[in-house]
Amino acid sequence: MMKNLLLYLSSNRIANKAAKKFGRRLGADRFVAGDTLNQAIDVVKQLNSQGLRVTLDHLGEFVTDPAEADQAADEVIATIDAIAAAKAEANVSLKLTQLGLDLSYDECFKRMKRIVARAVEQNVFVRMDMEDYARNEATIRMYEALDDVYSPHIGIVIQAYLYKAGEDMTRLKQRQPNYRLVKGAYKEATTVAYEHKTDVDENFKQLIFAHLANGHYAAVATHDEAIIQATKEHAKQHHIPVTQFEFQMLYGIRTALQHALVKEGYPVRVYVPYGVDWYGYFMRRMAERPENLTFVLKSMAKK
Numbered sequence: 001m002m003k004n005l006l007l008y009l010s011s012n013r014i015a016n017k018a019a020k021k022f023g024r025r026l027g028a029d030r031f032v033a034g035d036t037l038n039q040a041i042d043v044v045k046q047l048n049s050q051g052l053r054v055t056l057d058h059l060g061e062f063v064t065d066p067a068e069a070d071q072a073a074d075e076v077i078a079t080i081d082a083i084a085a086a087k088a089e090a091n092v093s094l095k096l097t098q099l100g101l102d103l104s105y106d107e108c109f110k111r112m113k114r115i116v117a118r119a120v121e122q123n124v125f126v127r128m129d130m131e132d133y134a135r136n137e138a139t140i141r142m143y144e145a146l147d148d149v150y151s152p153h154i155g156i157v158i159q160a161y162l163y164k165a166g167e168d169m170t171r172l173k174q175r176q177p178n179y180r181l182v183k184g185a186y187k188e189a190t191t192v193a194y195e196h197k198t199d200v201d202e203n204f205k206q207l208i209f210a211h212l213a214n215g216h217y218a219a220v221a222t223h224d225e226a227i228i229q230a231t232k233e234h235a236k237q238h239h240i241p242v243t244q245f246e247f248q249m250l251y252g253i254r255t256a257l258q259h260a261l262v263k264e265g266y267p268v269r270v271y272v273p274y275g276v277d278w279y280g281y282f283m284r285r286m287a288e289r290p291e292n293l294t295f296v297l298k299s300m301a302k303k
């Protein structure tokens with residue numbers, strides 16, 4: 001019930017705009033590296049010095065103004081340049097709706113080409129986050145078109161809660177894709193997505209194992225210790241080297257586990273978001289764990 005309400009609010013454009021104007025982070029600081037690229041790069045350097053890799057995300061989604069989408073593309077390019085200049089162990093993640101997917105597929109594609117061309121020049125990898133089901137097919141289509149030209153600098157995300165996740169993997173298999181595999185963070189209808197955690201978890205494991213068996217690179221993005229343990233055991237049993245996969249977690253979540261995995265010798269990449277458009281991202285983190293609300297209320301009381 002609470003989860004559904006939070007997910008509904010996460011994609012509410014009016015609330016998003018109001019939050020941006022309001023400016024106060026409602027406890028979002030725990031999950032967001034700062035407002036500016038400089039602040040984010042400082043966090044990247046700190047994490048790198050602790051043996052953690054990073055994927056840097058300039059926050060933003062559901063953009064409805066072409067000028068704003070152009071600006072968002074410029075910001076991603078600046079992020080790529082800053083990563084290269086800092087010689088950081090980092091890549092970028094982005095969302096197509098930030099680059100105007102809802103306005104025009106073709107214009108969004110042009111912005112993506114501009115971004116990925118720069119990423120190739122700077123030898124930085126670009127991950128397209130996967131948004132809700134309504135944008136799933138357009139995102140896969142754009143990934144295919146970009147991968148035709150810019151492989152291996154571009155990657156995509158597979159969401160285990162979708163019934164069609166396995167079919168998508170089969171469709172893209174010949175590209176030898178670099179996937180981030182996740183459970184899925186949006187509110188979806190039961191006609192397209194598993195509803196129960198046990199079903200999602202089971203599908204998640206099967207997708208991870210199948211992708212690793214294909215010999216392709218897997219970023220297993222989860223804070224779920226049972227899934228992490230199953231991946232480790234599967235890799236050991238099937239002699240899959242640690243160069244073929246990495247674990248990914250979100251900035252500010254399960255930090256001790258991130259460090260423990262690095263200590264064990266596993267590659268770990270932290271998803272670090274920055275920027276002023278924190279609302280949608282933050283609300284999805286609340287929905288994943290409604291107990292986070294208590295933390296937020298406490299931090300508001302302190303201000």
Ligand code: FDA
Nearest residue numbers: 129130182183184185221222223224248249250271285288
């Ligand atoms: P699960 O929700 O079962 O959580 C396992 C445990 O982790 C919890 O018991 C709790 O301890 C901890 N935990 C999980 N979420 C937490 C939170 N918000 N706050 C505090 N503790 C928390 N989704 C998507 O649809 N498209 C995408 O592109 C991405 N990208 C992405 C990148 C990375 C690096 C990660 C880690 C995740 C995503 N996701 C995503 C989000 C993903 O789909 C999923 O919603 C979250 O990772 C939560 O699911 P878990 O796998 O962590 O398991």
